[in-house]
Amino acid sequence: MTATPTTPRPEAPSDEDYLRLDQQICFSLNAASRAFGSVYRVILKDLGLTYPQYLVMLVLWEHGELPVKKVGEHLRLDSGTLSPLLKRLEAAGLVRRERSARDERSVHVHLTEEGIALRERARQVPRRIGAATGADLEEIRELRARLDRLTAALDAAALEETPGCV
Structure with a gap:
């Protein structure tokens, strides 16, 4: 039986890593x-x-x-x-x-x-912006959906942190 090479697992980030600008x-x-x-x-x-x-x-x-x-x-x-x-x-x-x-x-x-x-x-603006991103339409839709979910989660978190909000 031959051993399969394993990919080394990345180390878990340290508390210091979380305070790096490139991790924000x-x-x-x-x-x-x-x-x-x-x-x-x-x-x-x-x-x-x-x-x-x-x-x-x-x-x-x-x-x-x-x-x-x-x-x-x-x-x-x-x-x-x-x-x-x-x-x-x-x-x-x-x-x-x-x-x-x-x-x-x-x-x-x-x-x-x-x-x-x-x-x-103004009709040409979205196409020009899309071209500037280098992403195809499906990638842009996926990114928008993820950002919308992120925004909703952050809105909910902000409400939870606001004193007096239920």
């Missing part, structure tokens, strides 16, 4: 986010949009007129961050903000004709 998932996600930001900056320059403005436009192209609060919910942004974005998009002639006739506390965001027309020019 948050750092890897942040670095990837910054790299995406650099690519988006180049691609979106032709549209005259920043990445956060592009995200607002994506929400409005998908859902149409929305209250500011709903736009913020879709993007996970508070009104203090969202209001300046909307103000710049309005100054660029892409959106219009109006107080609700039914509830004056609520402000609705509408796309202008120029904002609607920009959608056609």
Whole structure:
């Protein structure tokens, strides 16, 4: 009987290994986010949009007129961050903000004709971003699904850590 060669098992990481920067998932996600930001900056320059403005436009192209609060919910942004974005998009002639006739506390965001027309020019953005990743469509879908699960798990963990939350 011949002995089969065994692959050496990697050693279990030490406590010190866990404190290495290259072992931090948050750092890897942040670095990837910054790299995406650099690519988006180049691609979106032709549209005259920043990445956060592009995200607002994506929400409005998908859902149409929305209250500011709903736009913020879709993007996970508070009104203090969202209001300046909307103000710049309005100054660029892409959106219009109006107080609700039914509830004056609520402000609705509408796309202008120029904002609607920009959608056609933006169609090439996802393909260009996809090409920049070097990943095929299935890999991108799998990564998105894993990131969505990670986000949900972190949201749940944050709720558990928040005093007074059930």
